[in-house]
Amino acid sequence: MDAIKQNTGTAVNGRKRIMGLLARASGEELQTSWLAIEPRPDVHPVRGPETGLVMVRGRIGGGGDPFNLGETTVSRATVRLGSGEIGHGQLLGNDREKARLAAIFDALYQRPEYRSVVDQLIDAVESRIHAEDRKHAEQTAATRVDFFTMVRGDN
Amino acid sequence: MYVAVKGGEAAIANAHQLLADRRRGDRSLPAISIDQIVAQLGLAVDRVMAEASLYDRELAALAVRQARGDMIEAIFILRAYRTTLPRFGMSVPVDTAKMKIERRISATYKDLPGGQLLGPTFDYTHRLLDPSLLTDEPVAEPLRRTADENSMMRVSDILAGEGLIEGDGQMPEDHVPGDLTREPLEFPLNRDLRLQALARGDEGFLLALAYSTQRGYARTHPFVGEVRIGEVEVELDIPELGFAVSLGPVQVTECQMVNQFQGSAKNPPQFTRGYGLVFGQSERKAMAMSLVDRALRADEFGEDIVAPAQDEEFVISHSDNVQATGFVEHLKLPHYVDFQAELDLVRRMRAEYDARNGVEKNDTIRDAAE
Numbered sequence: 001m002d003a004i005k006q007n008t009g010t011a012v013n014g015r016k017r018i019m020g021l022l023a024r025a026s027g028e029e030l031q032t033s034w035l036a037i038e039p040r041p042d043v044h045p046v047r048g049p050e051t052g053l054v055m056v057r058g059r060i061g062g063g064g065d066p067f068n069l070g071e072t073t074v075s076r077a078t079v080r081l082g083s084g085e086i087g088h089g090q091l092l093g094n095d096r097e098k099a100r101l102a103a104i105f106d107a108l109y110q111r112p113e114y115r116s117v118v119d120q121l122i123d124a125v126e127s128r129i130h131a132e133d134r135k136h137a138e139q140t141a142a143t144r145v146d147f148f149t150m151v152r153g154d155n
Numbered sequence: 156m157y158v159a160v161k162g163g164e165a166a167i168a169n170a171h172q173l174l175a176d177r178r179r180g181d182r183s184l185p186a187i188s189i190d191q192i193v194a195q196l197g198l199a200v201d202r203v204m205a206e207a208s209l210y211d212r213e214l215a216a217l218a219v220r221q222a223r224g225d226m227i228e229a230i231f232i233l234r235a236y237r238t239t240l241p242r243f244g245m246s247v248p249v250d251t252a253k254m255k256i257e258r259r260i261s262a263t264y265k266d267l268p269g270g271q272l273l274g275p276t277f278d279y280t281h282r283l284l285d286p287s288l289l290t291d292e293p294v295a296e297p298l299r300r301t302a303d304e305n306s307m308m309r310v311s312d313i314l315a316g317e318g319l320i321e322g323d324g325q326m327p328e329d330h331v332p333g334d335l336t337r338e339p340l341e342f343p344l345n346r347d348l349r350l351q352a353l354a355r356g357d358e359g360f361l362l363a364l365a366y367s368t369q370r371g372y373a374r375t376h377p378f379v380g381e382v383r384i385g386e387v388e389v390e391l392d393i394p395e396l397g398f399a400v401s402l403g404p405v406q407v408t409e410c411q412m413v414n415q416f417q418g419s420a421k422n423p424p425q426f427t428r429g430y431g432l433v434f435g436q437s438e439r440k441a442m443a444m445s446l447v448d449r450a451l452r453a454d455e456f457g458e459d460i461v462a463p464a465q466d467e468e469f470v471i472s473h474s475d476n477v478q479a480t481g482f483v484e485h486l487k488l489p490h491y492v493d494f495q496a497e498l499d500l501v502r503r504m505r506a507e508y509d510a511r512n513g514v515e516k517n518d519t520i521r522d523a524a525e
Binding site for chain 1: 204205208209210211213214237240241242243244245246247248249250251252255256257258265266270271272273274297298299300301302303304309311312322323324325326330332333334335336346347348350351354355388389391393395396398399400401402403404405407409411428430432434
């Protein structure tokens, strides 16, 4: 029972990670990977792609109870592969084609024969984001204040 | 008698065409692109997003361009756009403790964990016009230094260890966060709803109110515990999957204002707090918001309500610049009939006044006016 639970937990974390990174993929990254797949599977739209709003919540005082901060645009899509797997794509912004492709890759991830293609895309996106984040963090770190204290003589 | 007047259509159409022409301006200059506005007028874009209460840099930049740089007009356009979109849901509350920090300063602790990170700030610039920006001179790459990988603790958590500061805001159990885009405001408000209104409130109005508290109209003895700017992840629960997934990052500015409090019958002496959270990079707005948030909590702390910044109904009813501009600017629309009625009334009152005071009637001016 625990083993099953753990397995589902890992599967959930895996898919959560994949979906989060697909949301960060650029249109070009998604498009290029999609066109490189041979043979491309049948894809049927289930919902969308469509653009709407998500209310972003903050927390009072940073860690207290939630409040509504403001909305953001979100595009999402749900697709079904010819073989039956359902994929969901959802990301910030207005790019519905990106949402559709993200949904396709989420569905492909559930098919063992496509997993390596998806992993390749995800790894590329992840290393790009890491590099960008690192660059920003290092640029910010260069603006850190190094205080030094002037020792004042006692007499 | 009411007479319907028509005939504005051609004038309106021509005026809009003229507006489009003036917006484009001198055709010998290249048109400004949306990407350029996002990249080079980023803080204008951020203000439009914050006060339109819609996070979307591209659409906010489009609104800025369409409004010819008129911020409130741009905010209005973006607000109007958001009403055309369906609501997919509510995000998991963003975690500002896990923020990817771009700037983080504290005025209360010099050596706080993670340090003081100035980031891309106007502070300490000399505010002298920079002639190099008249031309397109190359700009050097920023310097780099090894970064601390750990997420940075919030300053409020440092003081909390000593028990000398109130906790983060808690609402009663089972409280559903209010949403002013769904239900009309009813005073008094809960703090969550107030924060939503302040987050979209006009920066200038909140700045003036915050300033008034510093000048003595509801003094709150504030210190900037911390200002931090950076990206936080927005996560949404996907009901079909039963877990939350990340939609991507948004940039926010957070301010923790720490206020001295002498204590009351209900509360011991401690530090109290005001909170500010705003879309984009806008520490002036986040700081003003936190000062006004604290001032509006006067009732909670049993403080006398003596100043405008403490008056919830006054502050929140007038903080929305789209509402304000709508009501102020509607005055320029035709009021011909209302004014005729008023004119008749004043004429009658004047005639009675003149009759009482024995002034002779002079009809020539009146005839000319008609």
